[in-house]
Amino acid sequence: MPLSSLPLHALHARVTGWYREAGRELPWREPDCSPWGIFVSEVMAQQTPLSRVEPAWREWMQRWPTPAALAAAAPGEAVRAWGRLGYPRRALRLHEAATAMVQRHAGQVPATPEELLAxxxxxxxxxxxxxxxxxxxxxxxxxxNVRRVLARTLEAKEYPAPALTRAERDLAAHAMPAERHTANAWNVAVMELGALVCVARGPRCEACPVADLCAWNAAGRPAHEGPPRRGQAWRGTDRQVRGVLLQRLRDAHADVHVDLLHDAAADRAQVMRCLDSLVTDGLVEPLADDRFRLPA
DNA sequence: GATTCGTGGTC
DNA sequence: TGACCAAGAAT
Structure with a gap:
């Protein structure tokens, strides 16, 4: 694959310089933020905009400032505190991760990529x-964000592939500065550029620090080629029904009888299927007499 | 590799 | 208004 002739050192300097001026002040970017705080922020930010993450993160960290504090809580409390951030299985997994940190890592966030990945x-x-x-x-x-910025600046494409490819990983590795300190500065800065300027729709190229270096901009910002990208179906899906069910169980600070959940969707069979899947996922705990609650 | 999994904002 | 999209992960 031909690599762009774009001068990477100029790209690095421009993007990191822009970040120093335009990067957002976020609580998990403060120098005194704990690894646990950073860990929580990254899990909350999976598929969720940072604007919605920040208030939830502040409340979460005040309540559970360490992995041990979260591990000591009931998993259902984590699910309830997760609120409407979406994808509530993340709350359950965050609780499980905190437990693993207590059991395997002396209550600390592990510091190696391999341990983190586990x-x-x-x-x-x-x-x-x-x-x-x-x-x-x-x-x-x-x-x-990184994928989109690199697709545009280095490959003159409006959007990257639907899923991360090996070629993209190689490109990102190639694009990253070699020196450690510069690499770390680059990582956060290029993400932020994608989040604030090089956005998916309506990119603000006039405000971009590397507009004159960008291959996509130089090519006249050609539109996306290839098959249209699949949207995320929502209306009538199990996801929607699961969301309704879980919201009711979050709001009810007690167990709920199944008869009060039947109207979560028009199709009663779908409601029962979703309730069952929530139990399978560990997000809902079944009790006697057809009653349900968040897991204790 | 293709699917599934929440929620809310934007245009 | 409805499609698109957001610091992805698991299966």
Whole structure:
């Protein structure tokens, strides 16, 4: 694959310089933020905009400031405190990860990418991000923002592939500065550029620090080629019904009889199927007499 | 590799 | 208004 002739050192300097001026002040970016705080922020940020993460993160950290504090709580309390951040299995896995930290890592967030990757709810992105942002390890951090920025600046494409490819990982590794300190600065800065300027729709190229270096911009910002990207179905899906059921169980601070859940969707069979799947996932605990609650 | 999994904001 | 999308992970 031909690599772009774009001068990477200029790209690094421009993006990191822009970040110093325009990067957001977020609580998990403060120098005194604990690895646990960074870990929680990364899990909450999976598929959830940071604007919605920040208030939830503050409440969470005040209530459970350490892995041990969360591990000592009931998993259902984590699910309830998760609120409407979405994908509530993340709350359960965060609780499981805290338990694993207590059992295997002396109550600390592990500091190596391999140990991080072994934790529930931690994939390649989150392991790299925590290793980099919490421990200064120059891992290749590739999220949706990085993928989009690199697709545009280096490959003249409006959007990256639907799923992360090996070629993209190689490109991201190639694009990252070699020196450790610079690499860490690059990782957070290029993500932020994708989040604030090089956004998916309506990119603000006039405000971009590397507009004159960007291959996509130079090519006249050609539209996406290939098959249209599949949206995320929602209306009438199990996800929607699961969301309704879980919201009711969060709001009810006691167990609930199944008769009060039947109207979560028009199709009663779907309601029961979703309730069963929530139990299978460990998000809901079945009790006697057809009653349900968040897991104790 | 393709699917599934919440929720809310934006245009 | 409805499609798109957001610091992805698990199966």
């Amino acid at each position: 934790l529930p709810g931690v994939g390649g992105y989150t392991a790299a991000a925590v290793a980099c942002f919490a421990f200064g390890i120059p891992e290749v951090v590739v999220d949706t």
